[in-house]
Amino acid sequence: MNKSREIILERLKNNTDKTSYKKIEVTKKTNGWSKEEMIAKLSEKLQSSKAETFLLSDAELIDWLNEELPKRGINNLLMGASIAKQISKDINNEIEVLKYDDPYESWSEKLFNETDASITTTIGAIAQSGSIVLHPTPEEPRLMSLVPDIHIALVYEDTIYETFNQIITSQYWAKNMPTNALLISGPSKTADIEQVLAYGVHGPKELIVLILTS
Amino acid sequence: MAVNEVYFMGTCLVDLFYPKAGLAGMQLLKREGIKVIYPSKQTCCGQPAFNSGYRKESLPVARSLIKCFPKDIPIVIPSGSCAGMIKHHWSELFEGESDIETALSVAERVYELTEFLVDELNVELTDLGEPTKITIHTSCASRNEMKIAERIEDLVAQLSKVEVLEQERKSECCGFGGTFAVKQADISGAMVKDKTDALKATDASSVISQDCGCLMNIGCALEKQNSKLKTQHIAEFLWDRTHAKN
Amino acid sequence: MPRTETFTDRINDALDNEQLHSNFRSAMNYLMEKRRDKFPDQEKLDNLRNIASSIRANSLSNLADLLIKLEENLESNNITVHWAETDLEANNIIYQILKDANAKTIVKGKSMVTEEIELNEFLEDKDIEILETDLGEFLIQLANEKPSHIVMPAIHKSRKEISKVFAEHFPEFPYTEDVDLITQQARKILRDKFRQADAGISGVNFAVAETGTLCLVENEGNGRMCTTVPPLHIAVTGIEKVVEKLSDVAPLLDILTKSATGQEITTYFNMISSPRREGEKDGPKSMHVVLLDNGRSKIHQNNEMQETLKCIRCGSCMNHCPVYTQVGGHAYGTVYPGPIGITLEPQKQGITQLGELTSACSLCGACGEVCPVQIPLPKLINKLRSEAVEGNNANELIEGAGSKRSSLELLAWKNWRLLYGNPFFYSIFSKAATTLGFITPKTIGKWGKYRTTPIPSKHSLKEMANKAGFDNE
Numbered sequence: 001m002n003k004s005r006e007i008i009l010e011r012l013k014n015n016t017d018k019t020s021y022k023k024i025e026v027t028k029k030t031n032g033w034s035k036e037e038m039i040a041k042l043s044e045k046l047q048s049s050k051a052e053t054f055l056l057s058d059a060e061l062i063d064w065l066n067e068e069l070p071k072r073g074i075n076n077l078l079m080g081a082s083i084a085k086q087i088s089k090d091i092n093n094e095i096e097v098l099k100y101d102d103p104y105e106s107w108s109e110k111l112f113n114e115t116d117a118s119i120t121t122t123i124g125a126i127a128q129s130g131s132i133v134l135h136p137t138p139e140e141p142r143l144m145s146l147v148p149d150i151h152i153a154l155v156y157e158d159t160i161y162e163t164f165n166q167i168i169t170s171q172y173w174a175k176n177m178p179t180n181a182l183l184i185s186g187p188s189k190t191a192d193i194e195q196v197l198a199y200g201v202h203g204p205k206e207l208i209v210l211i212l213t214s
Numbered sequence: 215m216a217v218n219e220v221y222f223m224g225t226c227l228v229d230l231f232y233p234k235a236g237l238a239g240m241q242l243l244k245r246e247g248i249k250v251i252y253p254s255k256q257t258c259c260g261q262p263a264f265n266s267g268y269r270k271e272s273l274p275v276a277r278s279l280i281k282c283f284p285k286d287i288p289i290v291i292p293s294g295s296c297a298g299m300i301k302h303h304w305s306e307l308f309e310g311e312s313d314i315e316t317a318l319s320v321a322e323r324v325y326e327l328t329e330f331l332v333d334e335l336n337v338e339l340t341d342l343g344e345p346t347k348i349t350i351h352t353s354c355a356s357r358n359e360m361k362i363a364e365r366i367e368d369l370v371a372q373l374s375k376v377e378v379l380e381q382e383r384k385s386e387c388c389g390f391g392g393t394f395a396v397k398q399a400d401i402s403g404a405m406v407k408d409k410t411d412a413l414k415a416t417d418a419s420s421v422i423s424q425d426c427g428c429l430m431n432i433g434c435a436l437e438k439q440n441s442k443l444k445t446q447h448i449a450e451f452l453w454d455r456t457h458a459k460n
Numbered sequence: 461m462p463r464t465e466t467f468t469d470r471i472n473d474a475l476d477n478e479q480l481h482s483n484f485r486s487a488m489n490y491l492m493e494k495r496r497d498k499f500p501d502q503e504k505l506d507n508l509r510n511i512a513s514s515i516r517a518n519s520l521s522n523l524a525d526l527l528i529k530l531e532e533n534l535e536s537n538n539i540t541v542h543w544a545e546t547d548l549e550a551n552n553i554i555y556q557i558l559k560d561a562n563a564k565t566i567v568k569g570k571s572m573v574t575e576e577i578e579l580n581e582f583l584e585d586k587d588i589e590i591l592e593t594d595l596g597e598f599l600i601q602l603a604n605e606k607p608s609h610i611v612m613p614a615i616h617k618s619r620k621e622i623s624k625v626f627a628e629h630f631p632e633f634p635y636t637e638d639v640d641l642i643t644q645q646a647r648k649i650l651r652d653k654f655r656q657a658d659a660g661i662s663g664v665n666f667a668v669a670e671t672g673t674l675c676l677v678e679n680e681g682n683g684r685m686c687t688t689v690p691p692l693h694i695a696v697t698g699i700e701k702v703v704e705k706l707s708d709v710a711p712l713l714d715i716l717t718k719s720a721t722g723q724e725i726t727t728y729f730n731m732i733s734s735p736r737r738e739g740e741k742d743g744p745k746s747m748h749v750v751l752l753d754n755g756r757s758k759i760h761q762n763n764e765m766q767e768t769l770k771c772i773r774c775g776s777c778m779n780h781c782p783v784y785t786q787v788g789g790h791a792y793g794t795v796y797p798g799p800i801g802i803t804l805e806p807q808k809q810g811i812t813q814l815g816e817l818t819s820a821c822s823l824c825g826a827c828g829e830v831c832p833v834q835i836p837l838p839k840l841i842n843k844l845r846s847e848a849v850e851g852n853n854a855n856e857l858i859e860g861a862g863s864k865r866s867s868l869e870l871l872a873w874k875n876w877r878l879l880y881g882n883p884f885f886y887s888i889f890s891k892a893a894t895t896l897g898f899i900t901p902k903t904i905g906k907w908g909k910y911r912t913t914p915i916p917s918k919h920s921l922k923e924m925a926n927k928a929g930f931d932n933e
Contacts, residue, residue: 007545012699012757023704023708024510102741137740141743142684173671185724191679193599194622195615201681202647222930229920230917232917233924250930254883254932257880263877266849267847268870306842354822358828394819394823398820401783404475404481404786433914434913437911438910
């Protein structure tokens with residue numbers, strides 16, 4: 001294996017035409033969108049990818065959950081500790097609160113087959129592409145936003161950025177990348193069969209983004 | 215730009231197969247008060263051998279062409295493909311050769327005909343012909359290499375009695391590709407079939423183009439299909455419709 | 461579709477197949493339109509292409525250093541790095557990793573580089589079950605076929621053909637042509653497979669040297685499943701996929717998704733920088749990356765052709781290629797088809813074997829116009845043609861250079877040069893052609909199969925110009 005490494009690197013270094021290529025600097029300019037514009041663009045893009053968006057105040061969150069979850073046939077909701085702290089007192093009794101406390105291996109079947117929906121926080125969103133951004137943590141593991149059929153994501157309005165590079169630089173990603181950083185821009189989909197769009201292939205069938213105003 | 219004389223390079227295809235188109239091009243230029251010089255020793259830009267990979271055979275042919283254009287005046291060519299070869303590929307053909315600078319100085323002076331008529335001469339046309347419906351085929355070279363494909367549309371737009379019908383997938387290659395039409399004859403045949411289907415579907419009476427390679431490909435295919443759809447080079451089309459016959 | 465002997469056989473099979481032609485025609489129209497809609501402003505597009513091209517050119521001109529940095533950062537993130545010079549070596553490395561982990565069932569995301577090394581066949585030979593999970597790849601795996609397009613692998617199949625394949629393999633589901641139903645059925649089947657797999661294998665879209673991060677684009681979610689659920693994740697990538705900085709990713713992602721499928725962005729953009737860390741509850745416990753050469757370092761040494769390696773595998777070139785539209789992906793007989801295929805594959809496998817691929821091109825230039833990273837594909841294809849027939853100065857860096865030189869063709873061009881390179885001989889030839897034009901046969905060879913023969917005019921332009929009084933110098 002190391003021999004291959006040396007052979008390959010030797011060939012690559014051997015290239016005598018060392019014209020060092022100057023990269024074109026990517027513009028750091030932004031469009032200067034207001035918060036309202038960003039919320040509007042984010043919502044519009046998400047909706048065009050068949051995600052749902054709602055604009056709520058923090059206080060309205062629990063009411064929204066209590067009204068919408070039964071309507072949508074959701075009987076249990078997987079969540080991390082901080083959301084649980086916020087809502088488990090006031091959430092409908094019929095909705096079972098599930099926690100992702102133990103490693104995946106210990107309850108994979110239940111996660112895959114018996115979990116209706118999950119709710120996660122996000123570290124922000126990107127208006128230009130209509131994406132929410134997640135850095136999964138021990139509290140809100142990676143599979144929460146992938147396995148259940150329905151994924152509800154909380155985006156705080158102050159964490160919406162214009163562009164991908166903006167959120168990368170503002171949050172200093174290059175200094176410390178998480179295990180997994182995710183951009184999610186809608187429910188799972190495919191156009192592999194005759195270019196006809198179909199949703200809910202392997203990832204969630206529904207993505208619901210709740211944009212929370214302070 | 216104040217021009218009063220130009221060289222005219224017919225191209226090898228035009229010389230033997232579409233001479234009337236070449237003559238029409240020269241008449242159009244002459245009518246604008248330009249002295250048009252037709253170097254008698256001109257032959258070919260070297261493209262056929264170059265595209266087949268035989269660059270060493272292409273070079274001497276290109277070189278013999280250079281000798282035809284000694285004066286520092288524009289060289290006008292009624293073909294996007296040949297103009298493109300000289301303007302954009304002679305740099306590759308002459309790479310490492312001692313006369314590359316001379317070759318490039320010729321390449322710099324090359325214009326495709328419609329490009330020259332519109333951009334340099336601002337030509338104004340009056341339509342003296344009968345009402346007609348045409349469809350336009352732009353060659354890949356005029357679109358992708360010379361980037362002057364719209365000039366043909368600009369010129370035709372000045373003809374008040376000409377209606378332009380647009381064919382489906384109008385910027386798709388007609389399948390000529392020079393020796394491609396022989397080397398991969400069946401693929402080329404399938405491509406020209408799709409192209410002629412699209413052209414015939416417009417209901418136009420003729421197909422007009424800047425390039426005789428495409429016209430030969432399309433025209434001969436249409437003829438084989440017993441189609442009544444005619445083909446004509448833009449120069450011939452313009453000259454026919456705008457000069458007073460007496 | 462029968463995989464027959466020669467390139468010509470495969471082309472003819474394709475051209476004779478009406479259904480194939482109609483499938484590809486509508487698919488390519490769809491993809492071209494979707495891309496066009498995303499780039500309404502030519503100036504903005506040119507600007508974005510310039511940036512993307514400069515990022516990739518920068519990667520190539522510093523490739524060795526960037527790979528070393530990438531390796532360093534991956535390893536400090538607990539991702540084991542392996543270097544494979546050949547496809548066989550890569551397969552052996554992957555097999556060994558799986559064997560050490562006692563992994564018997566594998567789920568796999570879509571990856572052209574694993575097609576390149578024929579990973580599935582290699583592992584199946586060793587009794588390891590490897591299941592494609594991208595819907596398109598899953599379907600053609602069932603049909604025992606290869607992908608015909610690098611982004612949409614099942615693009616050559618119509619809905620009916622797919623429904624049939626599906627029903628044959630899963631008789632427990634009633635036959636349906638409803639795309640939603642087939643999708644849901646596939647989802648059901650694959651969910652358990654994800655959950656129970658011993659390992660997941662994926663490709664890589666961009667590997668970021670600065671942070672040791674692997675980036676993956678997808679719409680379905682199977683890629684995330686393969687790289688998150690099983691306890692072991694192996695990522696395979698060509699060595700050219702590395703980019704210098706995290707900030708390089710955004711413009712490349714932007715132009716990749718818009719060029720490939722006309723999407724603003726894919727449903728998921730997955731950036732992986734390590735296996736499961738302390739305290740985390742899911743993700744693979746161990747991760748490996750295989751850096752594959754397989755001919756790339758050799759191409760890199762050839763300055764004229766190096767730009768071939770800028771490719772970000774968007775598929776735009778083949779979407780716009782009129783030849784690809786006519787014959788489809790399988791006719792090429794190579795892993796990568798279309799314009800990038802006929803440029804890359806003869807260089808990787810040698811001109812002796814694959815030189816004829818470069819003839820499947822009319823040099824229309826559409827590919828060069830749409831390539832997001834400005835690879836001058838028509839120029840490179842033409843260069844390969846000249847290398848294929850080169851005599852004494854054949855470029856050593858191109859395997860098989862000069863091997864297609866044909867004495868017959870050379871003679872033809874030498875004759876052409878004699879006529880066209882000498883004004884005197886040309887004038888004789890021209891006189892003969894115009895005078896005797898009427899004896900031109902009605903049908904000439906293969907040209908005549910589709911077209912009548914053009915007849916030389918009675919008078920050449922030179923004669924007419926002279927007669928009309930134009931000066932000749």
